[in-house]
Amino acid sequence: MAVAVAPMQLGLVFWAEKDPATHLEELKAFGLSAGQLGVPPSMDTSASLAAWKAALASHDVYFSSAVAAYEGEDYADLERVHQTVGFTAPGYASARIARTKQVSDFGAALGLKAVSCHIGFIPEDASAPLYQELIGIARELCDVCAANGQNFVLETGQESAETLLRFLGDVGRTNIKVNFDPANMVLYGSGDPLEALALLQHYVVSVHCKDGVSPTAAGQLGKEVALGDGEVDFPGFLELLHEIQYTGLLTIEREEPNVEQRTKDVELGVLRLKQWKQAIS
Ligand code: MG
Numbered sequence: 420m421a422v423a424v425a426p427m428q429l430g431l432v433f434w435a436e437k438d439p440a441t442h443l444e445e446l447k448a449f450g451l452s453a454g455q456l457g458v459p460p461s462m463d464t465s466a467s468l469a470a471w472k473a474a475l476a477s478h479d480v481y482f483s484s485a486v487a488a489y490e491g492e493d494y495a496d497l498e499r500v501h502q503t504v505g506f507t508a509p510g511y512a513s514a515r516i517a518r519t520k521q522v523s524d525f526g527a528a529l530g531l532k533a534v535s536c537h538i539g540f541i542p543e544d545a546s547a548p549l550y551q552e553l554i555g556i557a558r559e560l561c562d563v564c565a566a567n568g569q570n571f572v573l574e575t576g577q578e579s580a581e582t583l584l585r586f587l588g589d590v591g592r593t594n595i596k597v598n599f600d601p602a603n604m605v606l607y608g609s610g611d612p613l614e615a616l617a618l619l620q621h622y623v624v625s626v627h628c629k630d631g632v633s634p635t636a637a638g639q640l641g642k643e644v645a646l647g648d649g650e651v652d653f654p655g656f657l658e659l660l661h662e663i664q665y666t667g668l669l670t671i672e673r674e675e676p677n678v679e680q681r682t683k684d685v686e687l688g689v690l691r692l693k694q695w696k697q698a699i700s
Contacts, residue, residue: 430454439474484533485526505539576603580615
């Protein structure tokens with residue numbers, strides 16, 4: 420997978436639920452050759468490794484990270500996210516640490532230099548026991564990834580950028596990084612995406628190009644929409660990425676269950692990102 424990638428090259432994140440070659444052909448059909456490899460909880464990473472190795476050997480594709488998702492995660496509303504996502508919910512942490520190790524090993528065997536995931540809501544109060552517990556978990560996962568030559572990368576958005584920034588400093592590992600998702604800031608009502616990017620810039624190694632609209636009722640999440648149809652200022656986002664000399668991918672993320680609609684939305688995202696990129700001064 421020694422494929423050269425350009426700064427801000429377009430990519431796509433997808434969940435590896437089909438034959439690897441099929442996924443890579445689909446990526447090519449969008450005109451893309453880069454992205455992130457989502458590892459669903461159901462995947463037997465040992466059994467799947469040979470097929471992924473073979474597929475990557477015969478395609479010019481670059482993946483910046485393996486994305487870990489976990490059994491039991493539910494994004495239905497804020498309360499369910501609090502109860503089920505990441506390492507904060509009681510009863511999930513040890514199984515998810517073990518799973519993250521598997522995903523790290525799987526990614527390393529494929530030459531992937533990062534593992535990314537949602538760690539769960541980081542408490543604002545740094546003296547909260549859960550905050551301290553999360554620091555310990557993040558350090559453990561950083562060390563697992565470091566042993567595999569990888570960054571451990573947190574998705575943004577479930578907390579404010581200020582809270583995340585303090586947490587990253589408190590974890591204090593050189594390989595803790597950020598996958599910046601501007602839409603999550605909108606969906607969770609966590610603050611202005613551009614201000615957050617400016618604050619977190621030194622940690623950002625990857626971004627998700629995803630869009631959304633704010634929640635309309637307390638306890639709800641906002642709604643993800645096609646790229647450019649939501650509240651994220653993408654021309655401004657790309658301009659700021661350029662200003663901070665971001666060199667990673669622009670990875671489109673679209674969690675739309677209707678396959679036909681998702682395909683249309685990804686195509687639209689590719690088109691719009693190309694136009695916005697051209698407009699960067
Ligand atoms: Mg994301």
